[in-house]
Amino acid sequence: MAEVKLFGTWFSPFSRRIEIALKLKGVEYEFIEEDLSNKSPLLLKYNPVHKKIPVLLHNGKPICESFVILEYIDETWECPSIWPRDPYERATARFWAKFFDEKCVPAMWKVCWSKGEEQEKLKEECTQLLKILESVLSGNKFFGPGENIGMVDVTGNFVAYWFGILQELAGLHVFTKEKFPNVGEWIDEFHNCSIIKENLPPKDKLTAHLQARFQAVAASK
Amino acid sequence: MEEEGVVLLEFWSSPYVMRVKIALEEKGIQFLYKEEENIFLGKSPLLLEANPIYKKVPVLIHNGKPICESHNILEYIDQVWKDKFPILPHHPYERARSRFWIDFFDKMIYDIGRRMWASKGEDQEDAKQEFLKSLKLLEEELGDKPYFGGGQFGLLDIALIPFSCRFYTYETFCKFNLEKICPNLMKWVNKCNERESVSKALPNPYKVYDFGLEVKKMLGIE
Numbered sequence: 001m002a003e004v005k006l007f008g009t010w011f012s013p014f015s016r017r018i019e020i021a022l023k024l025k026g027v028e029y030e031f032i033e034e035d036l037s038n039k040s041p042l043l044l045k046y047n048p049v050h051k052k053i054p055v056l057l058h059n060g061k062p063i064c065e066s067f068v069i070l071e072y073i074d075e076t077w078e079c080p081s082i083w084p085r086d087p088y089e090r091a092t093a094r095f096w097a098k099f100f101d102e103k104c105v106p107a108m109w110k111v112c113w114s115k116g117e118e119q120e121k122l123k124e125e126c127t128q129l130l131k132i133l134e135s136v137l138s139g140n141k142f143f144g145p146g147e148n149i150g151m152v153d154v155t156g157n158f159v160a161y162w163f164g165i166l167q168e169l170a171g172l173h174v175f176t177k178e179k180f181p182n183v184g185e186w187i188d189e190f191h192n193c194s195i196i197k198e199n200l201p202p203k204d205k206l207t208a209h210l211q212a213r214f215q216a217v218a219a220s221k
Numbered sequence: 222m223e224e225e226g227v228v229l230l231e232f233w234s235s236p237y238v239m240r241v242k243i244a245l246e247e248k249g250i251q252f253l254y255k256e257e258e259n260i261f262l263g264k265s266p267l268l269l270e271a272n273p274i275y276k277k278v279p280v281l282i283h284n285g286k287p288i289c290e291s292h293n294i295l296e297y298i299d300q301v302w303k304d305k306f307p308i309l310p311h312h313p314y315e316r317a318r319s320r321f322w323i324d325f326f327d328k329m330i331y332d333i334g335r336r337m338w339a340s341k342g343e344d345q346e347d348a349k350q351e352f353l354k355s356l357k358l359l360e361e362e363l364g365d366k367p368y369f370g371g372g373q374f375g376l377l378d379i380a381l382i383p384f385s386c387r388f389y390t391y392e393t394f395c396k397f398n399l400e401k402i403c404p405n406l407m408k409w410v411n412k413c414n415e416r417e418s419v420s421k422a423l424p425n426p427y428k429v430y431d432f433g434l435e436v437k438k439m440l441g442i443e
Binding site: 049050058061063064065067068069071072075076087088090091094095098099132 | 274283286288289290293294296297300301313314316317320321324325358
């Protein structure tokens with residue numbers, strides 16, 4: 001019998017995406033919560049290269065890296081498809097998903113933890129990234145393709161949810177609805193989507209978790 | 222963009238461009254290529270229009286629509302021309318493995334490659350050690366297979382082989398010998414170079430090294 005396990009954490013945007021994808025496909029899975037300060041021998045065995053979550057285990061075989069996992073899920077459980085079938089639409093979707101992962105997430109994470117000149121540079125970088133997202137969303141409710149929420153929007157979950165909480169804790173206003181109205185509307189739509197709402201970590205719990213991290217960093221200086 | 226058919230925006234020294242050339246050649250796809258004059262001095266209006274976000278080569282323009290990012294282009298090519306020389310492994314798990322290693326390599330080489338070439342002292346030495354550690358992982362993944370794809374030249378082979386034309390540059394700047402450190406990987410390099418698609422796409426490693434020296438001078442790096 002097929003066995004699916006997901007190694008992740010309740011607060012990781014990367015493992016939450018995988019959960020959404022599995023649920024969209026109707027795949028039953030066992031979620032294994034990892035303690036990142038004390039990684040399990042199994043996690044280290046299944047992801048020896050990066051030692052990170054998420055890791056999907058399917059019939060005993062590990063798949064690592066969230067974007068690789070999302071494509072694997074789509075190709076293994078074919079219906080309903082979660083990535084576009086048309087080659088050009090798929091290439092576009094892949095491009096934007098990677099833009100979120102490789103550009104937006106690192107910059108928007110780092111800006112909240114940095115100080116001084118480094119933070120100023122990162123604020124400018126984040127502003128440029130948000131301007132790009134703003135223009136892509138001009139005339140479009142979602143990153144799509146099409147009229148409905150798709151996996152590209154799901155891969156934008158850090159920008160749509162985590163970043164708002166983080167920047168508030170860091171005392172920043174890099175993103176505001178006034179500066180980026182299209183992104184603001186997209187975030188509202190994102191939160192209205194039921195499968196996403198059901199798979200976000202609770203706001204107060206996530207805020208407390210991130211606040212504790214900020215305090216730990218401040219205390220260690 | 223008015224281009225019809227298949228157009229590739231490229232620059233001769235980019236291994237990311239070479240990936241796409243190899244794939245198009247293996248699939249027997251006719252294409253027009255438009256070379257950037259010198260990617261370090263300025264970018265053409267067509268490139269800036271086709272790839273406004275990253276402003277980088279390669280860009281594949283297929284019937285007027287641009288596709289950016291080399292791995293993305295490889296997947297696109299394989300989906301569109303799926304009946305000619307499949308590049309992606311057949312099984313989703315094998316595909317995931319290939320994609321994982323491309324992602325691993327691309328993230329590593331982006332930082333490490335530059336540091337091996339442009340920096341000095343401890344920073345360069347650290348970069349060299351990281352590079353060798355990564356190549357040993359890849360050599361382990363290859364095992365005793367002729368190609369990363371097993372018996373068939375495929376996605377991961379196409380993604381990695383272009384970087385072999387930079388090995389001489391890295392070895393010379395950082396003083397190491399890959400034949401001794403990763404013999405199986407070097408056997409794989411030689412095997413891949415027997416393919417016409419690869420030997421046509423890859424420039425002479427000495428030309429790459431000379432260009433590396435020129436670029437360092439141009440950018441004021443000692």
